[in-house]
Amino acid sequence: MISFDNVSMRYHTGFEALKQVSFRLGAGEMAFLTGHSGAGKSTLLKLIILMERASQGQVWVDEQNLNRMVSRQIPFHRRKIGVVFQNHQLLFDRSVYENVALPLKIGGFDGDDIGRRVRAALDKVGLLSKEKLNPIRLSSGEQQRVGIARAIVNKPKLLLADEPTGNLDPELSADIMGLFHQFNQVGVSVLVASHDLDLISRLPYRRLVLDQGRLLTHG
Amino acid sequence: MAKQPLRNSGRGSAERHKVAVGDRGRGYLAHHREVLVSSLQRLLAEPLATLMTLMVMAIALTLPSVMLVGLQDAQGLSEQWRGAGEMTLFLDAGLSEAEGQALSAQLVDNSQIASTLYLSKADALAEFKQYSGLGDTLGLLDHNPLPAVILVEPDAGYRQPQQLQQLATLLEAVDGVAEVVLDLAWVDRLRAIIAFARSLAWVLGGLLGLGMLLVVGNTIRLEIENRRDEIVVVKLVGATDAFVRRPFLYTGFWYGLGAGLLAWCLIQLILLYLGTTLSELIGLYPGSFELSGLGIAGALSMLLFAILLGVAGAWLAVVRHLAAIEPR
Ligand SMILES: Nc1ncnc2c1ncn2[C@@H]1O[C@H](COP(=O)(O)OP(=O)(O)OP(=O)(O)O)[C@@H](O)[C@H]1O
Numbered sequence A: 001m002i003s004f005d006n007v008s009m010r011y012h013t014g015f016e017a018l019k020q021v022s023f024r025l026g027a028g029e030m031a032f033l034t035g036h037s038g039a040g041k042s043t044l045l046k047l048i049i050l051m052e053r054a055s056q057g058q059v060w061v062d063e064q065n066l067n068r069m070v071s072r073q074i075p076f077h078r079r080k081i082g083v084v085f086q087n088h089q090l091l092f093d094r095s096v097y098e099n100v101a102l103p104l105k106i107g108g109f110d111g112d113d114i115g116r117r118v119r120a121a122l123d124k125v126g127l128l129s130k131e132k133l134n135p136i137r138l139s140s141g142e143q144q145r146v147g148i149a150r151a152i153v154n155k156p157k158l159l160l161a162d163e164p165t166g167n168l169d170p171e172l173s174a175d176i177m178g179l180f181h182q183f184n185q186v187g188v189s190v191l192v193a194s195h196d197l198d199l200i201s202r203l204p205y206r207r208l209v210l211d212q213g214r215l216l217t218h219g
Numbered sequence B: 001m002a003k004q005p006l007r008n009s010g011r012g013s014a015e016r017h018k019v020a021v022g023d024r025g026r027g028y029l030a031h032h033r034e035v036l037v038s039s040l041q042r043l044l045a046e047p048l049a050t051l052m053t054l055m056v057m058a059i060a061l062t063l064p065s066v067m068l069v070g071l072q073d074a075q076g077l078s079e080q081w082r083g084a085g086e087m088t089l090f091l092d093a094g095l096s097e098a099e100g101q102a103l104s105a106q107l108v109d110n111s112q113i114a115s116t117l118y119l120s121k122a123d124a125l126a127e128f129k130q131y132s133g134l135g136d137t138l139g140l141l142d143h144n145p146l147p148a149v150i151l152v153e154p155d156a157g158y159r160q161p162q163q164l165q166q167l168a169t170l171l172e173a174v175d176g177v178a179e180v181v182l183d184l185a186w187v188d189r190l191r192a193i194i195a196f197a198r199s200l201a202w203v204l205g206g207l208l209g210l211g212m213l214l215v216v217g218n219t220i221r222l223e224i225e226n227r228r229d230e231i232v233v234v235k236l237v238g239a240t241d242a243f244v245r246r247p248f249l250y251t252g253f254w255y256g257l258g259a260g261l262l263a264w265c266l267i268q269l270i271l272l273y274l275g276t277t278l279s280e281l282i283g284l285y286p287g288s289f290e291l292s293g294l295g296i297a298g299a300l301s302m303l304l305f306a307i308l309l310g311v312a313g314a315w316l317a318v319v320r321h322l323a324a325i326e327p328r
């Protein structure tokens, strides 16, 4: 599903956030991406959704070479990927429901379909009762779950999550990980960036460990 | 995808996605409708700011429109005047009233002349009093300074400028005629002035149209700036450029429509006001004059023009400023 081949990424500041990273995430596989703060986890995820481009090396996602992808194709690429952002990226000028419905509206789904899918997604993250609220009135953990609902609402083939349990208590964190596991069970590829080592160590998934932008082969 | 690993190769998957979007035409139309409504709601949520922008645009539309409508009517009037090609023969002071009448009757026999009208000195004075409004002042004069005149209306077949000129020369040579005045020179001058004023109106219209474009463009630019976060988020979850542009283009559409309607109201009011003043002035001259207003075709084309400018202004802003907003 994802393949990094000797990928380096240098920000315009000159800082090299990723150094010769190579790995593969198989279709239907789930893995954790860990490492200290500033190790390059978010940067790696940004490369997958083309928020940034690799300075060197090749990135493949869903058998497409991202180096060759032109900007016209990027929206369609992103629609295949559900992303839970570290900073939520929610819109505070509309309700929780509208936030979660956004990917479906963009995808051109029609009204009834949108309603059904949005409620199903909100139900999964336990926020069905808050659909009409503005996300600004939710707790940080609840906002994070709105972000998760939005990421899964159009049943993407690849799910990326950047610190999805960052603001959640241990019990909720375990629930959310369980949710990702469920998705993985139905064939969705999942990559979760997290430094919640406690939680990760209890789960049976492969771990990719970043250190100063380098991928350690054995984490 | 685990089950169908070969389905998604290369550009094939992007194309497949487009087909899927086509299948969801209902959702696509629904989104257009939704954006149409929500962009209007946004404008109405800030009525004062919206009204100010609309007023600026409407004034820019009104000015050249009123000019063009007025000039259109003025031109019609000048054609009427010109078409008449009437001549005034001032008679020798020594000519008696009976001789004048006889000359008038004799002139009608000329095939180039359709009709004549003899006005004695007294008639001329009476008419002058009525039109000039100097009635009382003229009464102070102890004798009538005006000559008798014969008004000559040329035959319909002899109204080309050259023919009229020839006829005038001919009549000038007739005994008893002191002077022939062909009322064409000032009509021609009026026509030239109207033509110039019309080009001026178009130039003005062009400049003000450009101004409108900039007003909409700048308003939309601010709107884009205000909605930067939203643009970033929708791009992150897969919005195409068209999707991101849509609300702003519809906003431009509403600005254009609103400004067009407002301008129409302004124009009607102005014409109503000008109409009464003008008809008093014009009533002093021969021919009929009425401000015709925009008419349905005029109103529609102005509305269409306004909408076009609104959308074009929005498009300019969108093209210039949206590309700069990328999620980072
Ligand atoms: N837009 C940017 N411009 C320049 N440098 C950046 C930018 N974004 C990130 N960096 C740098 O790249 C390095 C990796 O950042 P990144 O956000 O990928 O770390 P991370 O592993 O996600 O950390 P955390 O666990 O704190 O989220 C950091 O040192 C950061 O300062």
Ligand SMILES: [Mg+2]
Binding pocket: A041, A042, A043, A086, A162
């Ligand atoms: Mg990070």
